[in-house]
Amino acid sequence: VSQSRYGLKGTAAAKSMDEYRSREYYAGFRPAPEWGFYAGLFDKPFGIRVVEHNAYSRTTPMLNMNDQAHGVLVHYTTPQFETAFNVFVGNLASDKSLQNKGVSGTFEYTVLEKNRIGMSLMSSKNDFLKAQAFALHIRSQLTYGASLMFEGGRVDKSPVSNAWKKNEYYALMQNHIKATRGVYVLNSIEYYKSSLDKNYRVCIVTGK
Numbered sequence: 001v002s003q004s005r006y007g008l009k010g011t012a013a014a015k016s017m018d019e020y021r022s023r024e025y026y027a028g029f030r031p032a033p034e035w036g037f038y039a040g041l042f043d044k045p046f047g048i049r050v051v052e053h054n055a056y057s058r059t060t061p062m063l064n065m066n067d068q069a070h071g072v073l074v075h076y077t078t079p080q081f082e083t084a085f086n087v088f089v090g091n092l093a094s095d096k097s098l099q100n101k102g103v104s105g106t107f108e109y110t111v112l113e114k115n116r117i118g119m120s121l122m123s124s125k126n127d128f129l130k131a132q133a134f135a136l137h138i139r140s141q142l143t144y145g146a147s148l149m150f151e152g153g154r155v156d157k158s159p160v161s162n163a164w165k166k167n168e169y170y171a172l173m174q175n176h177i178k179a180t181r182g183v184y185v186l187n188s189i190e191y192y193k194s195s196l197d198k199n200y201r202v203c204i205v206t207g208k
Helices: none
Strands: 006-008 020-022 025-032 035-042 069-077 081-088 101-111 115-125 129-143 146-159 166-180 183-194 201-207
Touching: none
Parallel strands: none
Antiparallel strands: 006 020, 025 035, 035 069, 069 081, 081 101, 101 115, 115 129, 129 146, 146 166, 166 183, 183 201
C-alpha cells in the first residue's frame, strides 16, 4: 500500500517544482487481517485525527498537516480493540537539526459495541526541543446519525539546552448531529491552557 500527497516546503508559495515535497508515502504488509506492518513517511499514531489542522488537539502535540515523520509502524486490530506503535526518525526532507526522533503509540478498546475509549503516548526530541505527550480519548455513536468525540491531553515541552519547561493542556469535544435528511450539524468546543499563560482559551465552532 502506498500513496502520495504533496505540499510546500515552507509557508510561501512554491516558485518551481523543486520546492515541492511529498507529505506521505509508505509501504505496508498485512500477513493476517489483524496485523499490519508499515514503513515510510506518514502521520504518527496519536489521539483522534480530526480534519481541522489548527485544532489544539493537533497543534499542541505537534501533529499538524506537515508533521509527518519517517519510521516504522506496527498495527494490530480486532473488533474489540485496536493498537498501533510507531518508531520515527523525523522527516528526512527537513533540516537534520529539526528532525524529531522518538516513539508514539495509541490504544483503543470497544465498550458496549458503539463506544471506543483509548489512550495515546508520544515522546520526541530534536536538537532544540524535547516533548512528552499523553492523551485520553473517546469516540461514541449516540444514536443513528449522531456521534460524539472527546480528547484531552497534556504535552510537556522543554529546550535541550536548559531546564526551562512548559506544560500545555488541551481538550477537544466534537459532536455530529443529523438535523434532518441531508443536513448535519457539526459542533466543536476546544480548550487550551499553558503553564506560561495566566488565562485559558476556549473556542466554540459550529458548522453545517
